[in-house]
Amino acid sequence: ETSRASTWHLPRAHYLEAWGDARAWDGTYGVQQPLIEALYGGRTPIEVVALLLGEKSAAGYDLVRATFEGLVGGDGFEEKWRRTLNDGVLADSAFPEVKAVVAQAGGGAATAPAAGNGAAAGLEAVFVADASVYDGRFANNAWLQEMPDPLTKITWDNAALLSPATAAAVGVKHGDVVRVARADRAVEIAVYVMPGQADGTVVLPLGYGRTAAGRVGDGVGCNTYILRAPEGLHFVGGVALEKTGRTHTLACTQDQQAIDRVGYEARGQRIAEVVREGTLAEFLADPEFVRTQDEPPVSLPIFASPKLTGEHQWAMSIDLSACIGCNACMIACQAENNIAVVGRDQVMRGRVMHWIRVDRYFSGKPETPRVSFQPMACQQCENAPCEQVCPVAATMHSDEGLNEQVYNRCVGTRYCSNNCPYKVRRFNFFNYFKSVPQSEKMVFNPEVTVRGRGVMEKCSFCIQRIEAVKIAAKNDRRPIRDGEIVPACAQTCPAQAIVFGDIKDPASRASRLRGDKRSYSVLGELNTKPRITYLARLRNPSAKAEEG
Known part of the structure; x- marks a missing residue:
């Protein structure tokens, strides 16, 4: 602009x-x-x-x-x-260390900012940088537009965030379009009811509604910069909010795996089994509290389990205490594995292509909720339900424990996706890479096949990286070192929540984490024997916070 x-x-x-x-x-x-x-x-x-x-x-x-x-x-x-x-750096070029001394001058105590006229006359608007496009500078990046917001899980849009109490007082719910006005400025934007938000505030993400960002970013979302002023760049009071009577469908990804209302409600009742967590005090009192939630698997196999005779057995461990829900793993996977962008309309139809998603769960009171994140990719099940229903053996098991997808065999029945209890398989409804300019093709990873229409795909544990290290180790006539193979998600994770390795080596980090007392499998009672295990989330809240 x-x-x-x-x-x-x-x-x-x-x-x-x-x-x-x-x-x-x-x-x-x-x-x-x-x-x-x-x-x-x-x-x-x-x-x-x-x-x-x-x-x-x-x-x-x-x-x-x-x-x-x-x-x-x-x-x-x-x-x-x-x-x-x-x-890459000049040795010994760091500045000398300076010991800072904090002055203890009187009268310098920090004070809380004044409430302003937002408390007395309307709401207070809070302007925040968007988790995907920041202040708008990344609005023309399709990867980031399609990356769900960590908390709202909205893609290709922004929304006015209201607390449950404020939304109830105004009489609005998810998707209702409201008019947010201050002085002679106003915008119309959809509502998202956010647990844990302060009452009397409306949070407005910036960076959307651009008109000259490019063919990806133009016309996406609402331009909330209109309400900003020099005297209130970050928050401003005296904001009025009123219903317009219209609705706007937000492209959210969180609940796309729900089959029906019964299944949705049942999932809500079982969240504590899927995302296991507890306090440090509970863990110290009973280190086995995570395992006590396990249900014994029911073994009624129709087919014999594959023979896992490979020299290596690959597995992954994800620490839920470390995961911050930033979605870095999702974007790294998309870049590494040539994953398509499908656009807002296809996201709303549940056709998003990300091989790894980060589920978000709220628990506790709506006013003071706890938030948990859980990365979910193909679990590489040893007893994989998808393999048992594919009529052309397009999905099959390797002797190293990988659930492999053979693209040129796939005929697109989607039986495998229907039979996957984790809902992590993705189908190409269109040929998303049919008309890609030559310069954009340089973005593709040449070691990963670009999939076409009618083909199923899913996480491969970055098999191209596994094979590259295996070849290098063979040429050097040495064994593969622990931690030498790092999938894109694990490489990018800023919290190092993802660990990959060979569980056939008892000394490997992945093997040791798999035997940790916090380790558990999601839906282990189905006897799928997933190769991805999770470390239960531990919290250490203060007693006052728990009482409040």
């Missing part, structure tokens, strides 16, 4: 096409190197500034090298430059 007001336009190079440098939080100097030559002749900001200043050379490489020479200079410059390019 701001670029439309400009009369000069220059193609900007992507950061992966650019030379640059930076200092880390401790002052360590690092050099940024391009991975590819600029595809469209773009320039970086430092190159444009150098041109305007009339520098002798405006090439990014020369500018960064000149800056580095000014830092180190002297003898051995070339050797230091080459070493820094190899290491």
